[in-house]
Amino acid sequence: MSNPPTDLAHPFDQALALEPLGDHRWQGHTSPAYANMVGPFGGLTAAQALAGVLRHSECLGDPVALTVNFAAALASGPFEVIARPARTNRSTQHWVVEMQQSGQTVLTATVVTAVRRQTWSADALPMPKVPAPNDTPRTFREAPVEWIKRYEMRFLEGHFPTAWDGREGGSRTRLWLRDDPPRGIDFASLAALADVFYPLIWQRRALRVPIGTVSMTTYFHATAAELAAVAGGFILGEARASAFRNGYFDQTAHLWSEAGALLASTHQLVYYKE
């Protein structure tokens, strides 16, 4: 397994560049390397919002919970992140975050950071028994959008339907994934990885209906040291839906290290048309 250091030459780190503007404000830019059909890959936008907290001089501890709400597709170009510590306790801190373009809100978010202490710990959801990444062929498919090329994906279950014929399928997907080129994992890249799953409704319906995530929440179970240990290794991702109802469906996903540690659980609500 390679162990690349976090590297400013990596497109993810380039995309996460933020210039401090003072008064809790940062300026960032959308990244052509992570362009989606309309606007940028939401996972990158989530990571950029989180970065506004993590790089803030007042930030206490590491993130434990992140919620981002996508209010509008970002236009290509600059944006501002406003990351305000609303409450600082002894070991937890509550942040309110907004991303704006031309004075308009394009994203709202909240972050909870915490200083974590070692306690009794246990995993209640074991990693599924699946073939190792090296025994799983890389899934090559058309990348109709640029950001998909930034991730290596090795599907185990529930990849793209072979035909968009409207024949209803399952609503679970499992795959090995990592940054491409590989990159050491940290909270920001984990926040982005949490959004890599392709829309479960496309699998369920075998129809590419228009979709867009409206809200995404990620809980971070791993510490910074545990993430560093993953280095450039693969992450097992499993996502499933519980309901598709009148224009919105939900998705719950879990991300494990190859060694079987649950790194994060993540949930999102996705708009769909028709």
Next chain:
Amino acid sequence: MSNPPTDLAHPFDQALALEPLGDHRWQGHTSPAYANMVGPFGGLTAAQALAGVLRHSECLGDPVALTVNFAAALASGPFEVIARPARTNRSTQHWVVEMQQSGQTVLTATVVTAVRRQTWSADALPMPKVPAPNDTPRTFREAPVEWIKRYEMRFLEGHFPTAWDGREGGSRTRLWLRDDPPRGIDFASLAALADVFYPLIWQRRALRVPIGTVSMTTYFHATAAELAAVAGGFILGEARASAFRNGYFDQTAHLWSEAGALLASTHQLVYYKE
């Protein structure tokens, strides 16, 4: 099944009273009827924060996603809810909410509301096959705190350990539940019901370690009409954990109507000590 109208004599409606202060601000009060060990029942606080959005004259549609972050235990007495529409689109609206006491932030929240249209719909997580509420005895237990008396609970699985002996158990719970006295269900009461589950770590460890929810997200799958159809009926709740790690565990729960419709899915991150 009884069908009580929403009634201002109900303690939940009394607790949700909000007085408009103008400029997106409301004044509310904590409710002795929903008192918890320290501060009020978090589900009620979440409902009060949501009410600041739903009663706002600019509110568009119904809630689809709610995230509340509990920054501090509320002191008994008045609080202010500031509910600001950060972005209004054609059919969705993004709200940033804060609750304050004496000028200090005690809760941050975001809400997404939407005008929903009828579309292709499907449930992907069927309601578990369990005995009907009428065949499930009501679970009586000591109510060490007042709010527990506000809910009727009929446990099917994973209720309180019979002994606090540290013998590790499961991390799943299932129960029928409803307001007590019964009350028609709406988005605010569903937001509160999403927090009724007792801490899974108490079941898992058979130890009553100190806990506190830090963040909770609820996705509403039902429309207002679908909720109204539930009337004062029972809700099946199922909650499970995926990881207990260094002071925080997560909980994912689903709430179905007795007729088997998934009304909401909800997730939270809970602090625990030791």
